[in-house]
Amino acid sequence: AQSVTQPDIHITVSEGASLELRCNYSYGATPYLFWYVQSPGQGLQLLLKYFSGDTLVQGIKGFEAEFKRSQSSFNLRKPSVHWSDAAEYFCASLADDKIIFGKGTRLHILP
Amino acid sequence: DTEVTQTPKHLVMGMTNKKSLKCEQHMGHRAMYWYKQKAKKPPELMFVYSYEKLSINESVPSRFSPECPNSSLLNLHLHALQPEDSALYLCASTPPGRGYSTDTQYFGPGTRLTVL
Numbered sequence: 052a053q054s055v056t057q058p059d060i061h062i063t064v065s066e067g068a069s070l071e072l073r074c075n076y077s078y079g080a081t082p083y084l085f086w087y088v089q090s091p092g093q094g095l096q097l098l099l100k101y102f103s104g105d106t107l108v109q110g111i112k113g114f115e116a117e118f119k120r121s122q123s124s125f126n127l128r129k130p131s132v133h134w135s136d137a138a139e140y141f142c143a144s145l146a147d148d149k150i151i152f153g154k155g156t157r158l159h160i161l162p
Numbered sequence: 163d164t165e166v167t168q169t170p171k172h173l174v175m176g177m178t179n180k181k182s183l184k185c186e187q188h189m190g191h192r193a194m195y196w197y198k199q200k201a202k203k204p205p206e207l208m209f210v211y212s213y214e215k216l217s218i219n220e221s222v223p224s225r226f227s228p229e230c231p232n233s234s235l236l237n238l239h240l241h242a243l244q245p246e247d248s249a250l251y252l253c254a255s256t257p258p259g260r261g262y263s264t265d266t267q268y269f270g271p272g273t274r275l276t277v278l
Contacts, residue, residue: 095252
């Protein structure tokens, strides 16, 4: 069955430091993959998506993600975080007519 | 216009009340979704409408009744809810073309529902 795993429930980084949020998927074929961000009490905003082609995907707000088939991963990265990046981040996959979300990673930013 | 709007932003209702949540998009999207999200959890799919027809009902209790009057509007009618139904209700939509299962979902800001 399809699944998405975000191993880190919480991540804390200092403002200006680099960031990597991990995501692993489980699916026989290549799924469609997404990263969404959610600020408290808000809806989900799409950061980026991967359907096919170039495995390094650029998104909004300076985020990028790399699809690695050999590792079944789609990790999200940002070279320098800002205090406004503090939020919940969801990795999701779309396959077999279902969108499956990971449990989310809460990002905390230290000043 | 690249926006999904939801009204109201907040709703407090008693267990005997009848209320409705509204979702609207003017992007020409032909698939629309309702999700329920509890605190610190990912969204859970409730319903999918594709071309104004109900395509997926994820075994949602009948006290939740969806309606899609036209391609831009999606309602969720609420009746006799329970306190455990308190959550953030999110609407999403998908562009036409590849089918509702194969494209990006764009989310609205949600309605925060509290059932007393």
